[in-house]
Amino acid sequence: MGMSSIGVFRSTAFSCLSQLQGNERGVRETDAPEFIHQARVSIRRLRSAIRLWRPLLPEDYVSNFDPRWRTLASQLGDTRNWDVFITEILPPIIKAFPDHSDVQRLSSQARSHLAACRKAAQAAIKADTYSRLLLEFTAATLALAESRKPPITAFAPRSLNKRAKRVAALAAETRDSNPEARHALRVALKRLRYALEFFAPLFPAKRLQRYHQGAAGLLDLLGRMNDGTVAEQLVVQAVPGHHSDLVRAWLAGRNDLMLAQLEPLLAEFLSHPAPWEHG
Secondary structure, X not given: OOOOHHHHHHHHHHHHHHHHHHHHHHHHHOOOHHHHHHHHHHHHHHHHHHHHOHHHOOHHHHHHHHHHHHHHHHHHHHHHHHHHHHHHHHHHHHHHOOOOHHHHHHHHHHHHHHHHHHHHHHHHHHOHHHHHXXXXXXXXXHOOOOOOOOOHHHXXXXXXXXXXXXXXXXXXXXXXXXXXXXXXXXXXXXXXXXXXXXXXXXXOHHHHHHHHHHHHHHHHXXXXXHHHHHHHHHHHHHOOHHHHHHHHHHHHHHHHHHHHXXXXXXXXXXXXXXXXXXX
C-alpha cells in the first residue's frame, strides 16, 4: 500500500461517505428499512475510522466532526431500532400469543412509534445541516496535511493490537448476564472488525478470513442479544406498566437461551491468532 497513513484515512472516509450518499435517496423517499440500516452502518464505519486515526488527525478536526456524525447517527438510530423490533422481534411474539390484547396493543403502538421516528430520520437527511456536514467534512478531509510518519505498515498493527487487547479485556467481563458488559464488548469488536476491513490489503487474506469469520459469528450473537435488550426498553416505552409483563418475560427467556451460546463463541474467536502478527 503506497499511500501515507493520512492518505489511507482519506480514502477510507470517502468510501464511507459514498456508502452513506448511496442510501440517501432511499432514506428520504421510501420506508424500506435497509436504507436507514446501511446509512447507519456507513456513519458507524466513518466514526470508527476517525477514532482509529485520531492520534494522527488534528484535534479540531476530530472535535468538530465526530460529535456531528454522532448526532446524525442518533437521529437515524430510533428508526432502525423500531424496524428491528417490528420485523424481527415482534413476529414470533405475535405467533406465540396471537389473541393477547397486550400483544395487539404493543404491535399497534410500535408501528406508530416507527412512523414518527421515520419522519424524523427523513427530515434529518433532508436538512441543510446534513448538506453542510457533508460539504464541510469533505473539504476538511481533502485539506488534511500529508505525512509519511508513521508509515501505514507500522500504524496499522499497532492500532489493531490496541483494539484486540480491548476486546480480550472486555471478553473476560461478559461471562455473566450483564447486558452493559456485552454491549461494550460488541462495540469494541465492531471497531476491531472495521479496522481490519480498513487495513485488509496489508495482511494475508486467508488468515484474515478465518479471523473475520470468528468475529462475525460472535457479533451476530451479541447483536441479537443487544436487540433483545433494546426491545425490552421499547416495549416499556410502547406499553407502560403491567401491560408489558408478558412480552418482557418472553424476551428474558429468549435472552437466557442465547446467553448459553456466548461462552463457546467467545472461546472460539479468542483462539484465532491475530492475522496482523504474522507475515
